Each structure stands twice: as structure tokens, then as C-alpha cells.
Amino acid sequence: KSPEEYQELTLAGYKSLMDDEENVNSLLRKYLTPELLEEYMLVTTSPPVDAYLYDCAVSGFEHHDSSVGIYAADPDSYDVFAKIFDPIIKDYHAQQDNDSDALQKDSDWGNVDEIENLDPERKYIISARIRIARNIEGFPFFPKLTEKQFIEVEERVRAATETMDGEHIGSYLTLSDIDAETQQEMVKRHIMFHRGDAYLTTAGCYRFWPTGRGVYHNPAATFLIWVNEEDHLRIISMAPCGDLGDVYNRLVNGLQELEKTLTFARSPRYGFLSACPTNLGTTLRASVHIRLPLLSKDNERLVALADELQLQIRGTGGEHTAIEDGVMDISNRRRLGFTEFELVKSLQDGIVALINAEEELE
Ligand code: ADP
Ligand code: CIR
Incomplete structure (x- = not known):
């Protein structure tokens, strides 16, 4: 043009x-x-x-x-x-006016042991997940990535996963090798991303689809890397229970391995850079899939509580989806201005508070 x-x-x-x-x-x-x-x-x-x-x-x-x-x-x-x-x-990100200094603190994963299993009796939480976004230095973000660069990014990530160890060992699947039915099933199991978010479509996210897109994951699907979805990498750790500590630990270790070979875009002011301004800073979203049937009956109170705790409620299939069968996705709303540890801890404290509120209604 x-x-x-x-x-x-x-x-x-x-x-x-x-x-x-x-x-x-x-x-x-x-x-x-x-x-x-x-x-x-x-x-x-x-x-x-x-x-x-x-x-x-x-x-x-x-x-x-x-x-x-x-x-x-x-x-x-x-x-x-x-x-x-x-x-x-x-x-x-509810940051104060400040035109010169850094809005984001240095990365700090804190003491992993302080993050715990939030629901050992498995009464409320179905699964826990933490994801961070990363973009490889020297490449544009999705709106301007060329077809060749989509492939280059995929190649670099694939190469970086080759040294993965222990529970992080998995395999990389390029999207063009996954048939439509399997892909659907993987989306349902929260292993794979889907194509179709209207906001991303207009911004150019699905150009050259399925070129350069894919997913790396271990056999248990508890450690995953989404390649060329909204960001070059979405690094994800999940568990089919409320054990946020286990999820956190696996994420930190997996990231450290990738950092040995990949250099990620970071700005002194905004922290790690992502395509969407809502993800800047830590880029971290820690979430649980949770059922709170009694609290959910009073949606206004639930939403007010979530707001107060700086939590965001999404649908069962992620952003811009509906809540199915009472399963809500509750996560930290803020990503910038806090350390990684502070945000995961805030999600932990918020979920404990919501579970207490639910139990008071029993
Ligand atoms: P993102 O987390 O990357 O911002 P979405 O909101 O679209 O994007 O969520 C991505 C996928 O992760 C969706 O399939 C969603 O259902 C899944 N997901 C989110 N939180 C959890 C969780 N706690 N347990 C299992 N799957 C989850
Ligand atoms: C929007 O502007 O609504 C979309 N581009 C999505 C923004 C990210 N979502 C969010 O509020 N966390």
C-alpha cells in the first residue's frame, strides 16, 4: 500500500x-x-x-x-x-503517570516453594495453567512477520527445544502435519490454539496460515510451547489439578532452558515485549479452571470480588469464549508493574479468597 x-x-x-x-x-x-x-x-x-x-x-x-x-x-x-x-x-495496567522510568521491574521468579497446591482435595479446581509470551529479538510481531520469518521463527524454536531435559522432553508438531479433526481435539484439550479470534484476524495474525505454526509438548501435555500464535512463543505449563506450585516450577525450568539459546525482545521501560499491550511486562497469565457453584449464583458479587482481587474471569475455552458447565477461567488481570512471583502469588491469594467465600456459602 x-x-x-x-x-x-x-x-x-x-x-x-x-x-x-x-x-x-x-x-x-x-x-x-x-x-x-x-x-x-x-x-x-x-x-x-x-x-x-x-x-x-x-x-x-x-x-x-x-x-x-x-x-x-x-x-x-x-x-x-x-x-x-x-x-x-x-x-x-493501572500504572501511575511516569514518563521516564521503567514501568517494569527486573524479572524475579522468587521462591517457587511459596506457591502451593490450592485445592489438595480437588473440590473446586479442575486445572491450573501459567503461560508467558516471548518474542525473538530481531523479528517483527505477527502483524508484520513475513512468510519467510514465520518459518524462521518456527525453526529457531524447534532447534531450541532439542536440548530439553527431563519432564520437558517432548516433540514438535508443525500445524500442517496435524489433520483438522486432531487439531479440534487438541484445542478442546487446551493443548493447541485455534484460528479465528476476530480481533487477531483483522490485525493480520492468520496470514500464511498454517505456515510456521505449531506446538511443542511433552507426552503428558504439562509443558507446551505454542509457536507463532499471537506471539512468537507462548510458553505454557499446566496440571490437571490445583497444584500451582508444580506448574510454576515447571514453567521456570523450561524457560531457563530456552533462554540458553534464544534471546527475547525486552524493553527497559515495558519489560518483555508482546504484540498486545495487555501482555507487556511479565507477559504472565496464571489461571485456574474452577467451579464455584454457590458464588456463581450471584454473578454481580462474583465479578465485584474478582475486580477487587485484580482477577479476570474468562470462558472455558479462553478469551472471548463462554463459560460452559460452570467452569470459569480465573487469572491475574495485570501483567506489568509487578514481578512474576508477585503476580503468581496474587493469583494464589485471590483464588484462596474466592474458595473461602464459596465455603462460607455452604
Ligand atoms: P492465553 O491464555 O494465551 O491468553 P486464552 O485465554 O485463549 O489465551 O487461553 C488459551 C487456552 O488455554 C484455552 O484453550 C483455554 O481454555 C486454556 N486454559 C486457560 N486456563 C486454563 C487452565 N487453568 N486449565 C486448562 N486450560 C486452560
Ligand atoms: C481487544 O482490544 O479487545 C482485543 N484486541 C483483545 C485485547 C486483549 N484482551 C484483554 O482484555 N486482556
Whole structure:
């Protein structure tokens, strides 16, 4: 697309977003002023990526119901379009105004032994999971990854998994080798990601599908790496019970192995870089699949409690899915401004509080 075409698309996208009086909640709409639009419309990130603001904001321009509405097309997007990304990041992660210092602390996995089994009697928790996002330094993020780069990223991850040891030993499956039925079944078992999130579709996440996509996992499917979903890597540890300590330990060890061969994009201000501003910082989402039948009867109270505890409730199949059979996905909402340990501990404390509230109703 020529600069003129970009300009036209940007102006039209912005107009349709601002003219929509019914959907006024996205952070993009909140912070993208006409002045910023004017300033950034024809600016690009460094070559050879040359991402425009439009490449970042197209999803929010099209989906007015977005909560955020913007992705970074490459690491440079966060600097080049700082005046739009920075307020969005601070708003989402509830960070105080601070224009010079780091918003993210150094990585700190803390004392793994302080993270425990949250439901030894297996009354409430069906499974626990922690995932982090990583992007390999020197590559753009999904909106601007070329077909060749999708393959290169896959190759690098595949090579990095070859030295995995112990319970992390597994195999890599490239998506084009998985038939549709098996893939569906893997999605249902939370082993594989699916294609189809509308926000990601518009942002260009599924270009060249299934090229370069795949999953590495051990036979028990308790340690997994998703390759080229929303980020280059999603490193995941899971357990079919409430043993968050076990999950945490396995994640930390698996990551350390990968760090021996891969260098991940990190910024002094925002911590580890991810395509979505909501994942910056630690990039960590710790969740449990949990049934709280009594608390769930009073949804307003449950939501208020979750808000107070800085927890987010998602559906059984993940973000933008429905709660099935009472199984909620409850996780830490914040990812930036805290250490990895602090966030996992906050999820642990929050889940203990929710279980106590459930038991009070019994
Ligand atoms: P992400 O976790 O990467 O932000 P999603 O919300 O889409 O993205 O979740 C990804 C997958 O992980 C979905 O299949 C979801 O059901 C699964 N999942 C999330 N939390 C748990 C959990 N505690 N136990 C099992 N599966 C989970
Ligand atoms: C949106 O803006 O709604 C989507 N791009 C998804 C944002 C990430 N989700 C979230 O709120 N944690």
C-alpha cells in the first residue's frame, strides 16, 4: 500500500470509530486524539518493517467493541508511536503517570516453594495453567512477520527445544502435519490454539496460515510451547489439578532452558515485549479452571470480588469464549508493574479468597 492509501485508510478507520456512539469503551478511542492521528499517520517504524500506525490500530478501527484496540506491529512500534501506546499501557495496567522510568521491574521468579497446591482435595479446581509470551529479538510481531520469518521463527524454536531435559522432553508438531479433526481435539484439550479470534484476524495474525505454526509438548501435555500464535512463543505449563506450585516450577525450568539459546525482545521501560499491550511486562497469565457453584449464583458479587482481587474471569475455552458447565477461567488481570512471583502469588491469594467465600456459602 502507498502512503496515500495508508492515510486514506487511517482517516476512514478513525472516523468510523469516533462516529460510533454506541461503542465508546476501547482504549484506542479514549487516547487517539486527532492531533496524534495527524502526527503519526504517515510515520513508519524502522526499515525493513516500516509499520504504520494503521498496521497497529486496524483491529480497533474495525472492531469498535475492542477493549484495547491496538497491537504493536514490531518492538519499534512502542517507541515510534509512544504517545498512543504509553497511555493505553498505563491505563490497562493501572500504572501511575511516569514518563521516564521503567514501568517494569527486573524479572524475579522468587521462591517457587511459596506457591502451593490450592485445592489438595480437588473440590473446586479442575486445572491450573501459567503461560508467558516471548518474542525473538530481531523479528517483527505477527502483524508484520513475513512468510519467510514465520518459518524462521518456527525453526529457531524447534532447534531450541532439542536440548530439553527431563519432564520437558517432548516433540514438535508443525500445524500442517496435524489433520483438522486432531487439531479440534487438541484445542478442546487446551493443548493447541485455534484460528479465528476476530480481533487477531483483522490485525493480520492468520496470514500464511498454517505456515510456521505449531506446538511443542511433552507426552503428558504439562509443558507446551505454542509457536507463532499471537506471539512468537507462548510458553505454557499446566496440571490437571490445583497444584500451582508444580506448574510454576515447571514453567521456570523450561524457560531457563530456552533462554540458553534464544534471546527475547525486552524493553527497559515495558519489560518483555508482546504484540498486545495487555501482555507487556511479565507477559504472565496464571489461571485456574474452577467451579464455584454457590458464588456463581450471584454473578454481580462474583465479578465485584474478582475486580477487587485484580482477577479476570474468562470462558472455558479462553478469551472471548463462554463459560460452559460452570467452569470459569480465573487469572491475574495485570501483567506489568509487578514481578512474576508477585503476580503468581496474587493469583494464589485471590483464588484462596474466592474458595473461602464459596465455603462460607455452604
Ligand atoms: P492465553 O491464555 O494465551 O491468553 P486464552 O485465554 O485463549 O489465551 O487461553 C488459551 C487456552 O488455554 C484455552 O484453550 C483455554 O481454555 C486454556 N486454559 C486457560 N486456563 C486454563 C487452565 N487453568 N486449565 C486448562 N486450560 C486452560
Ligand atoms: C481487544 O482490544 O479487545 C482485543 N484486541 C483483545 C485485547 C486483549 N484482551 C484483554 O482484555 N486482556
